[in-house]
Amino acid sequence: MDQLREIYQRLFDRYGPRHWWPAETPFEMAVGAILTQNTNWKNVEKAIANLRAAGALSPAAICQLERAELERLINPSGFFRQKAERLQLLSCYLRDHYQGRLVSMLRQPLEPLREELLALKGVGPETADSILLYAGELPSFVVDAYTGRLFSRLGLLSGDEKYAQIRNYFSDRLPPDVALFNEYHALIVCHCKEHCRKRPLCAGCPLGEICRYRQQNP
Numbered sequence: 001m002d003q004l005r006e007i008y009q010r011l012f013d014r015y016g017p018r019h020w021w022p023a024e025t026p027f028e029m030a031v032g033a034i035l036t037q038n039t040n041w042k043n044v045e046k047a048i049a050n051l052r053a054a055g056a057l058s059p060a061a062i063c064q065l066e067r068a069e070l071e072r073l074i075n076p077s078g079f080f081r082q083k084a085e086r087l088q089l090l091s092c093y094l095r096d097h098y099q100g101r102l103v104s105m106l107r108q109p110l111e112p113l114r115e116e117l118l119a120l121k122g123v124g125p126e127t128a129d130s131i132l133l134y135a136g137e138l139p140s141f142v143v144d145a146y147t148g149r150l151f152s153r154l155g156l157l158s159g160d161e162k163y164a165q166i167r168n169y170f171s172d173r174l175p176p177d178v179a180l181f182n183e184y185h186a187l188i189v190c191h192c193k194e195h196c197r198k199r200p201l202c203a204g205c206p207l208g209e210i211c212r213y214r215q216q217n218p
């Protein structure tokens with residue numbers, strides 16, 4: 001079994017399916033991808049609940065909201081001024097170019113679509129890939145700080161790679177399988193919260209036998 005498959009299998013056997021990114025619509029997932037920047041998912045859920053209660057979970061509604069009201073609704077997610085601006089930019093872009101329909105935008109081929117998302121202010125690679133993978137169901141591997149930390153400890157990355165290099169590392173070695181990419185990212189996050197924390201809890205780690213850090217720090 002190749003290394004990435006073995007790591008995936010070990011994590012899956014330990015943690016099981018993660019059932020990630022619960023959302024009612026692709027647009028709600030995209031909103032979540034923006035709101036989750038620099039915060040945890042619990043806070044995002046509160047902000048999304050506020051938007052839902054206000055009937056503001058659509059591009060049209062977000063475009064029309066007063067900025068101050070949008071900031072108030074998403075306040076629980078933190079960085080609410082910045083995120084309100086980003087949500088309105090995306091929503092108004094969809095209104096102006098795709099009749100307010102994210103699904104129309106997501107029908108394009110992956111790479112040009114990714115470039116289009118990255119050209120929007122406030123949409124970095126992690127947010128773009130989250131929108132592509134979770135809202136668009138397109139095989140774009142999502143990388144975050146946990147990914148870099150875990151795979152450098154395992155000895156598969158140096159720790160100096162940029163986002164694109166880490167994404168390519170996975171894309172080059174895994175089949176372009178949306179369900180696999182979805183589950184793999186969720187398992188990495190789960191594992192880094194449970195075991196591979198800033199100060200790793202190596203005892204009982206399902207990756208201990210194949211981890212370079214563990215071998216060097218028995």
Ligand code: SF4
Binds near residue numbers: 154214
């Ligand atoms: S053995 Fe330790 S360093 Fe290696 S993956 Fe597990 S928790 Fe992280």
